[in-house]
Amino acid sequence: MKKIINNNINIVDDMLSGYVKSHSDRVKFSEINKRIICRKNKKQFNKVPILIGNGSGHEPIAVGWVGEGMLDANIVGDIFSAPSGDLIFEGIKIFKDHSSILLLISNHSGDVMNGEMAIEMAEDENINAKCLIMYDDIASAPKGNEAQRRGGAGTTFVYKILGALSEKGADIKQLLSLGKQIIDNTRTLSVAISPGTSPITGEKIFSIKEDEIFIGMGVHGESGYGRQKIQPSKKIISFMLDKIFDDFNYKSGDIVIPFVNGSGSTTLMELLIIFNDLEEYLSKYNIQIFKPLINEYITTQDSGGFSISLLNSSEEMRKLWLEPSSVPYFHL
Amino acid sequence: MKKIINNNINIVDDMLSGYVKSHSDRVKFSEINKRIICRKNKKQFNKVPILIGNGSGHEPIAVGWVGEGMLDANIVGDIFSAPSGDLIFEGIKIFKDHSSILLLISNHSGDVMNGEMAIEMAEDENINAKCLIMYDDIASAPKGNEAQRRGGAGTTFVYKILGALSEKGADIKQLLSLGKQIIDNTRTLSVAISPGTSPITGEKIFSIKEDEIFIGMGVHGESGYGRQKIQPSKKIISFMLDKIFDDFNYKSGDIVIPFVNGSGSTTLMELLIIFNDLEEYLSKYNIQIFKPLINEYITTQDSGGFSISLLNSSEEMRKLWLEPSSVPYFHL
Numbered sequence A, B: 001m002k003k004i005i006n007n008n009i010n011i012v013d014d015m016l017s018g019y020v021k022s023h024s025d026r027v028k029f030s031e032i033n034k035r036i037i038c039r040k041n042k043k044q045f046n047k048v049p050i051l052i053g054n055g056s057g058h059e060p061i062a063v064g065w066v067g068e069g070m071l072d073a074n075i076v077g078d079i080f081s082a083p084s085g086d087l088i089f090e091g092i093k094i095f096k097d098h099s100s101i102l103l104l105i106s107n108h109s110g111d112v113m114n115g116e117m118a119i120e121m122a123e124d125e126n127i128n129a130k131c132l133i134m135y136d137d138i139a140s141a142p143k144g145n146e147a148q149r150r151g152g153a154g155t156t157f158v159y160k161i162l163g164a165l166s167e168k169g170a171d172i173k174q175l176l177s178l179g180k181q182i183i184d185n186t187r188t189l190s191v192a193i194s195p196g197t198s199p200i201t202g203e204k205i206f207s208i209k210e211d212e213i214f215i216g217m218g219v220h221g222e223s224g225y226g227r228q229k230i231q232p233s234k235k236i237i238s239f240m241l242d243k244i245f246d247d248f249n250y251k252s253g254d255i256v257i258p259f260v261n262g263s264g265s266t267t268l269m270e271l272l273i274i275f276n277d278l279e280e281y282l283s284k285y286n287i288q289i290f291k292p293l294i295n296e297y298i299t300t301q302d303s304g305g306f307s308i309s310l311l312n313s314s315e316e317m318r319k320l321w322l323e324p325s326s327v328p329y330f331h332l
Helices: A011-022 A085-093 A109-124 A155-167 A172-184 A233-247 A268-284 A315-322 B011-022 B085-093 B109-124 B155-167 B172-184 B233-247 B268-284 B315-322
Strands: A027-029 A036-039 A050-056 A073-079 A101-106 A129-134 A186-194 A212-215 A226-229 A255-262 A293-295 A304-312 B027-029 B036-039 B050-056 B073-079 B101-106 B129-134 B186-194 B212-215 B226-229 B255-262 B293-295 B304-312
Touching (some): A011 A073, A085 A109, A109 A129, A155 A315, A172 A315, A186 A233, A233 A268, B036 B085, B050 B109, B101 B155, B129 B172, B155 B172, B155 B186, B155 B255, B155 B304, B172 B186, B268 B293
Parallel strands (some): A255 A293, B050 B073
Antiparallel strands (some): B036 B073, B186 B304, B212 B226
16 A cells, blocks of 8 residues: 555554644644644633544544634544544543533534534533534535535535634634524535545545546545546536536625635646636626635545535625634635 | 646646636736736835746645745746746846846756746846755755755745745845755655656656655656655655765754655645654654644645655744745645
């Protein structure tokens, strides 16, 4: 297997060790468990803490987003595996002296099951932890069944905007309310181009023909709209945005924040071309673009592919989107 | 070819269009030529302008580094091709009213030839443009012949530190002097793991066996120390750092800035593991680490691989390394 690792048992721990060493100005291991990464606080810590548990192998998400203005802690699972309910609960307990705690959960079965288990364990100990289940991938469930959709790259809007809001001293009710608004106004669609390699098994994660792409595949190879012959970028983007526009009722004058995410081996060159095509499509409908995010943030190892996420934004969301953050791997 | 592009003629222009649209708060096309990307200025522009011309296909370098605190303009060549001398001269002429201009050149034959031609054209019109040729790749020429070495990822130290110094109002003499010091104290060694695909031809850039890596290959496939069987990360890093330590006389107590760069499809997970191993190696020699840079910055499309660059730093360099910069794609 061509991965630069020491062995496939210590991958996550070696990675976290490198991460904490390299960004020790901003992040640290929790005192209780090295699979929980916490932010270092520069100022008095009187905000609602925001946590997320997620599987590894998708870096920089979510460990790269720990810091001022985004996450207070990340509970880190094994490669492609949600952390256990016990571990997430350990993460929550770190903040037990706070009047409330927010656990974000991207809608994948393991993450939801373990996250909800941790919330119940917290309730049993009178810790006020609430969860927000995030979903956005239109290929994973039809219109009308939005809450069954997978969490995709569009969850990034929740992390960033709620991170900024909590920094300003918002309470849990305000956070949950704005979080729900963001989810309701976010749509994501992804394309898989070539499979990444599992660092555990050395096997390709899925298979696809040399002249095909797969529209709507989930980050773990889950099914979506199916295979197509590869076409010029403009045609692919037009197909994807037609699907998104069928799903959400955009109106002339709407102000949208776009996020073009690369899956691992898709070049920034391509992501910028994709953004160029996306901008042309939106401008035809008189939809304005507000400060886009373009890079590799939610990856699946060295997979080729990308996703487009659109947040139909309010003024409050746009303001919070631009708030400064000190996290190592999120940059507008 | 599995690239998300519209056609292989407009790749660079489509990409630049996407780039300027997405970061229009910080960058713009020059008025004279859409292959010259300039920074937008927030304050009075009375610094020595810093320019670089380079081939495309290696993004985010160098176009992603245009902005306050780094580059004033990037003259953009075709895929893997230096811009012409005429085009570089057009870029220089934009700043002809300045008392001096600095053109950075990464040591590759096309870049040097065309850059030096542009400098001569400037001299003929009484424009005071100087160039600084940057080199750092120890695999490309032996100790004693440092000036024959290729420019590798370690040139990043020059961009960032001189960018910060020029922002403070330094003159051309100070910039050239510190630039030379940085080059003298920088060493880089790279590893190629798997070939990227040329977006022009659709062909793989080089070939390598499934169980082999190539130590010291240049970003265009140039030869270096040769092929080896793949090994655990610690062994590869140890081999590489032994070579760097043979080349440069590090002393206990030295303070080094490390840069671990990914070539395109190597995961952040791997880059962090590499950094972890690098930190362990340096600590054995009592060499301190100062704020490392770890991510994909100098890529060759979807190539697998990485490089390690070390700058043995002075206090002035470290201070300038940390100076804020507003460029879209450089983040400590």
